[in-house]
Amino acid sequence: MPTVELSQRTRRMRSSAIRDMLRQALQPGMISLAGGNPAPETFPLELMESLTRAVREKHGDRILQYGETEGFPPLQQALARWLSAKGMPCRGEQILVTHGSQNALDLLAKVLLDEGTPIAVESPTYLGALQAMAPFGPRFVPIPSHPEGLDLGVLESAFRQGVRLAYLLPTFQNPSGRELSLANRRGIATLAQTYGALLIEDDPYAELRYEGERLPTLKALAPEQVVYLGSLSKVFAPGLRLGFCLAPEWLRVWLAKAKQGTDLHTCSLSQALAAEFLDSGRLEARLPGNIEAYRRRRDALVQALGSRLPEGFSFERPRGGMFLWLRGPRGFDATTALAGALSRGVAYVPGEHFHVDPHDATHFLRLNFTMSTPEDLEEAVGRLVPCLAP
Amino acid sequence: MPTVELSQRTRRMRSSAIRDMLRQALQPGMISLAGGNPAPETFPLELMESLTRAVREKHGDRILQYGETEGFPPLQQALARWLSAKGMPCRGEQILVTHGSQNALDLLAKVLLDEGTPIAVESPTYLGALQAMAPFGPRFVPIPSHPEGLDLGVLESAFRQGVRLAYLLPTFQNPSGRELSLANRRGIATLAQTYGALLIEDDPYAELRYEGERLPTLKALAPEQVVYLGSLSKVFAPGLRLGFCLAPEWLRVWLAKAKQGTDLHTCSLSQALAAEFLDSGRLEARLPGNIEAYRRRRDALVQALGSRLPEGFSFERPRGGMFLWLRGPRGFDATTALAGALSRGVAYVPGEHFHVDPHDATHFLRLNFTMSTPEDLEEAVGRLVPCLAP
Numbered sequence: 001m002p003t004v005e006l007s008q009r010t011r012r013m014r015s016s017a018i019r020d021m022l023r024q025a026l027q028p029g030m031i032s033l034a035g036g037n038p039a040p041e042t043f044p045l046e047l048m049e050s051l052t053r054a055v056r057e058k059h060g061d062r063i064l065q066y067g068e069t070e071g072f073p074p075l076q077q078a079l080a081r082w083l084s085a086k087g088m089p090c091r092g093e094q095i096l097v098t099h100g101s102q103n104a105l106d107l108l109a110k111v112l113l114d115e116g117t118p119i120a121v122e123s124p125t126y127l128g129a130l131q132a133m134a135p136f137g138p139r140f141v142p143i144p145s146h147p148e149g150l151d152l153g154v155l156e157s158a159f160r161q162g163v164r165l166a167y168l169l170p171t172f173q174n175p176s177g178r179e180l181s182l183a184n185r186r187g188i189a190t191l192a193q194t195y196g197a198l199l200i201e202d203d204p205y206a207e208l209r210y211e212g213e214r215l216p217t218l219k220a221l222a223p224e225q226v227v228y229l230g231s232l233s234k235v236f237a238p239g240l241r242l243g244f245c246l247a248p249e250w251l252r253v254w255l256a257k258a259k260q261g262t263d264l265h266t267c268s269l270s271q272a273l274a275a276e277f278l279d280s281g282r283l284e285a286r287l288p289g290n291i292e293a294y295r296r297r298r299d300a301l302v303q304a305l306g307s308r309l310p311e312g313f314s315f316e317r318p319r320g321g322m323f324l325w326l327r328g329p330r331g332f333d334a335t336t337a338l339a340g341a342l343s344r345g346v347a348y349v350p351g352e353h354f355h356v357d358p359h360d361a362t363h364f365l366r367l368n369f370t371m372s373t374p375e376d377l378e379e380a381v382g383r384l385v386p387c388l389a390p
Numbered sequence: 391m392p393t394v395e396l397s398q399r400t401r402r403m404r405s406s407a408i409r410d411m412l413r414q415a416l417q418p419g420m421i422s423l424a425g426g427n428p429a430p431e432t433f434p435l436e437l438m439e440s441l442t443r444a445v446r447e448k449h450g451d452r453i454l455q456y457g458e459t460e461g462f463p464p465l466q467q468a469l470a471r472w473l474s475a476k477g478m479p480c481r482g483e484q485i486l487v488t489h490g491s492q493n494a495l496d497l498l499a500k501v502l503l504d505e506g507t508p509i510a511v512e513s514p515t516y517l518g519a520l521q522a523m524a525p526f527g528p529r530f531v532p533i534p535s536h537p538e539g540l541d542l543g544v545l546e547s548a549f550r551q552g553v554r555l556a557y558l559l560p561t562f563q564n565p566s567g568r569e570l571s572l573a574n575r576r577g578i579a580t581l582a583q584t585y586g587a588l589l590i591e592d593d594p595y596a597e598l599r600y601e602g603e604r605l606p607t608l609k610a611l612a613p614e615q616v617v618y619l620g621s622l623s624k625v626f627a628p629g630l631r632l633g634f635c636l637a638p639e640w641l642r643v644w645l646a647k648a649k650q651g652t653d654l655h656t657c658s659l660s661q662a663l664a665a666e667f668l669d670s671g672r673l674e675a676r677l678p679g680n681i682e683a684y685r686r687r688r689d690a691l692v693q694a695l696g697s698r699l700p701e702g703f704s705f706e707r708p709r710g711g712m713f714l715w716l717r718g719p720r721g722f723d724a725t726t727a728l729a730g731a732l733s734r735g736v737a738y739v740p741g742e743h744f745h746v747d748p749h750d751a752t753h754f755l756r757l758n759f760t761m762s763t764p765e766d767l768e769e770a771v772g773r774l775v776p777c778l779a780p
Binding site: 002003004005006007008009010013014015037038040043045048049052053056060061062063064065066067099100102103106110111112113114117128131132134135136164165192196197198224225233237238239240241248254257258260261262263264265266267268269270 | 392393394395396397398399400403404405427428430433435438439442443446450451452453454455456457489490492493496500501502503504507518521522524525526554555582586587588614615623627628629630631638644647648650651652653654655656657658659660
C-alpha cells in the first residue's frame, strides 16, 4: 500500500451529516424531514424529450461538445435577462455558470481564502458552504442571526477588526428559513460599502415565496460589494447541477480562471436545456403551481406543529424556502433525540450541524417541508412530538 | 470597491493558453490544429431524444433529482463492467463518477497536495493537470519522457528522494501522443510498489487506438498503487462532463468527501444517459466507425507531414489518441512561429505550454488531427510548412 500522506486540507473536511443521514432515512415507512430536496412532482420530467429535441434543432452538436468555461452563451443571456428583471441589471458575459452553487462556493473559497483568512458567516448558516470553505482553513467569524435579522453591531465590529468577507443567505435561509428585513439588508450593504467588504450572497430560495413582497437583494443594494449566487436547482431540476454567479468584474475573471482548472466548464446539455426552459417561458408558467404546492405543505407543517408543540418549543412561520427551524428549550438536545425520532419513523437534522461552533444550537431542529405531502407532514409531527422532551 | 485580497493560490493559477488560443482560432477560414476536441460527427446527437426517453421511462424523476456524491448507481455498474472487461476488475461502488476528468484531478490535488508536496510529472505533460494542481502549490518534479518511455532512472531517483506521487498519462499522451511500452509500464509499476508510491494514471484516450494491441494499464499491473482516471469525453460526448475514477479504498473515501464539498455530485441526467448509452451496446456499436474516421485523419496528417517537412523536423507516428507531437530543430521557437502560422490560417499549440519548465520544449508543436478532415489536414500542413524555419 502506498505510504502517501494526505494533505492538511483533509483534516478539515467534514462529511455532510445530512447526506449520511439521508441514507438512513431511506428505510421503508420513514417520513424524512431531513433532506433538502425539491419535490419531484415539480420537475418538468414530461418535457425532457421535447426540450432535448428543441436544443438539438437549435444548437446542434454544441450541446455535446466542449464549451466555454464561463457558460453556454444562450443560458448566460437568459440568466442575465432573469437577473435584470429582478433588480440586478447585467449582461450575459458577466454571468459565470457553475455546476450547482456548491461549485461556486468552492471557486470562491479557492480564490479568496488562505489559511486563517477571516470570513464572517451567519450563525446558523448553510452546512454546504462550511463544507466548501473549511478545507481551505479560513477563520470563521460567526455573526448571530435572529428572526429580525443579522446582528449589525457584531458584523461592524468584525469589519472593524479587519474581516473583509462575509457569507450570507439573506432570503429564506437554510436552515433557519428566515428572511432578512429590508432595513437589515440596507444596514449590511452600507457596512460593506463603508469597510470595503465583499459579501457572498447565496440566494437559491428567492423564488419560493409563499407570502409577502420580494425584497431587494444585497446585490441590488450594493452591486460592487456583492458576489451573487443563484441556482436553478429549486426552480428547474437539482440533478442538472446548474448554478450561476454574478460577481464584480475583478473577481469574475479569477473565478473563471479557477473554474478552468477545477472542471473546465459546466455540462453543455444541462445548460442548453435550461436556456430553453427559461426562454420558452416554461419556468414562469410552472413556477406558480409549484409555489402553491409548497405553500400548502408549509401550511400543513405550521398548523400541525402549532396545535401540538409541547411547552418550551417555538418557531417562526417561514415566509418562503424549504425549511422550518424549530427551537427547543435550553437543555433539549436535538442530536440525542434523533435516535428516538428515527425509531418512530421520522427524520430531521439536528441544529448543531449548521453552526461553526456546534454547541450553539443543540436545541434546534431543521424540518424540511417540501418533500412530504400535507398528510405525511401531519403524521410526521405526530411521530415527532413524543420525542420533544428536554 | 472591496479592498479584498486574493488568496496566495491565485498567484499560481494559469489560464489555459489553449483555450485562449481556441478563441483566436475561431476566425473564418482558419484550420485549427490547436484544439483537443473530438469530432462532432462522432457524437450520438441523433440518439439524444431516444436516450432521454429511455432514461425517463427507466429511472423517472431520479434523472432530475439530487443524487449520490459517488455517482448514479446504474452508471457506476456499467463502468465497473467496462473496466473489469479491460483488466481492472471492480464493483460499481468502487467507482467515483466525476464531472469530467478535470474534476478528478482537482479532487486529487485537494486531497493529496500541500504546499511543497513533491509530485513527479512527465515532461511534457497534460496542461490541464498542471492547471488543476498548480494552485495548491506542489513541487513538480519533471521526469523526462521519450518515445520509448519514461526515464525510469530519473523516476527511481525521485522516489528515492522521497517523492511519493506521480501523475502519468501512459497511453497516447496529450501532448506527445506516445504510448509507454509494456516493459516501461512494468518498470514503473514495480518502482511504485518498491517505494510505496501512488500513481495517478490518466487514461482518456485508451479507446482511440489506430494500430497495435492494447497494453495493460498501470492500474492492472499494480492495483493498490494506482488511482485510475477514465473519461467518456472521447467516446460519448465531452459536453456531458463525465469522467470516472477507480482509486484504492483508503483514497476513494477521501475523494468522495472532497467532492461533496466541491460540487455535491455529477449531473444526474448526464450519468443516466451515459449508463443507457453503455448498457444498450451503443457505445460499442459506434466506436469502431469513429476510430476508423480518426485513423484516416491521422494517416492524412502523417502523410502530408512526411512528404513536406523541412530538414530538422521529425515526429513519431501516433498509434492512437488525438495528437501528433512535431519536433523542430533546437533553435526553432514554436511560440514565435505561431503568429506567422495564424496569419496564414493555421493554428497549433506551442510545446512550451506542456512543460513544468517552459524552456524545455520551445521547439515542439502539438498538432491535433481529430477535428479536421483529411483534406483540411493536408491544406493545414501546406500552410504550416513555410512557418517552420529556425
